[in-house]
Amino acid sequence: MDFMRSIFIAATGLRAQSGRMRVIAENIANANSTAANSATDPYRRRVPSFATSFDRDLQATVVSMGRIRTDGSDFTVRNEPGHPAADGQGNVKYPNVNTLIETVDMREAQRSYEANLNVITATRRMIARTIEILRA
Amino acid sequence: MTTPNIAAGAYAAIQRAANGVTPTQKTNQTGGFSQMLQNALGDLTSKGQQMDAKAMAAANGKGDLVDVVTAVAETEVAVETLVSVRDRMIQAYEEIMRMPI
Numbered sequence: 001m002d003f004m005r006s007i008f009i010a011a012t013g014l015r016a017q018s019g020r021m022r023v024i025a026e027n028i029a030n031a032n033s034t035a036a037n038s039a040t041d042p043y044r045r046r047v048p049s050f051a052t053s054f055d056r057d058l059q060a061t062v063v064s065m066g067r068i069r070t071d072g073s074d075f076t077v078r079n080e081p082g083h084p085a086a087d088g089q090g091n092v093k094y095p096n097v098n099t100l101i102e103t104v105d106m107r108e109a110q111r112s113y114e115a116n117l118n119v120i121t122a123t124r125r126m127i128a129r130t131i132e133i134l135r136a
Numbered sequence: 137m138t139t140p141n142i143a144a145g146a147y148a149a150i151q152r153a154a155n156g157v158t159p160t161q162k163t164n165q166t167g168g169f170s171q172m173l174q175n176a177l178g179d180l181t182s183k184g185q186q187m188d189a190k191a192m193a194a195a196n197g198k199g200d201l202v203d204v205v206t207a208v209a210e211t212e213v214a215v216e217t218l219v220s221v222r223d224r225m226i227q228a229y230e231e232i233m234r235m236p237i
Binding site: 001003004007008011014015018120124127128131134135 | 200202203205206209210213216217220221223224
């Protein structure tokens with residue numbers, strides 16, 4: 001039934017957005033993680049990607065989480081001579097996570113999730129209204 | 137007392153016309169509606185079992201919440217449709233039973 005298919009398609013959107021939320025949570029949680037010493041790199045920001053695929057069972061185009069890649073941009077360097085991970089000049093490498101950018105991404109994930117929830121709610125309402133005809 | 141006999145004959149004729157069979161052939165034939173209801177119930181039972189399995193997995197922290205929601209929605213649609221069809225059929229049957237002969 002087409003109605004159930006739209007619910008399942010919206011569900012793949014929910015799954016994709018919850019996966020994205022997980023990656024954003026990792027980024028925000030690790031925003032201040034430094035490396036154990038100056039020789040190693042700290043946490044590198046991770047960027048989720050979405051892939052379109054054709055679901056054979058559903059006969060529809062659905063979305064899924066693609067590969068999670070790392071952000072190659074430079075680390076934030078702060079001068080903190082007393083820090084355990086500081087190098088000879090007293091510089092400490094912090095992750096290339098910008099909490100502000102992550103917050104905006106999180107809002108977008110939230111909005112996309114809600115949009116998919118609205119699709120499910122509207123579809124369910126359409127089904128319920130159709131079944132009501134039988135009862136009348 | 138001729139009217140009831142005429143009416144009964146007319147009903148029998150309508151039934152024959154609708155089924156395309158004579159009353160004697162009708163006895164060893166299963167009902168179309170009960171067969172349909174049985175199939176729908178079997179389908180519903182399997183859907184309900186799937187839903188239960190997903191709900192249990194989610195309660196154990198292993199399943200996905202989205203899976204539970206979609207399974208519940210699917211079962212709900214099946215149940216609502218079946219219940220509505222059954223109610224309509226029973227209503228139609230009662231109406232026929234109330235018919236003065």
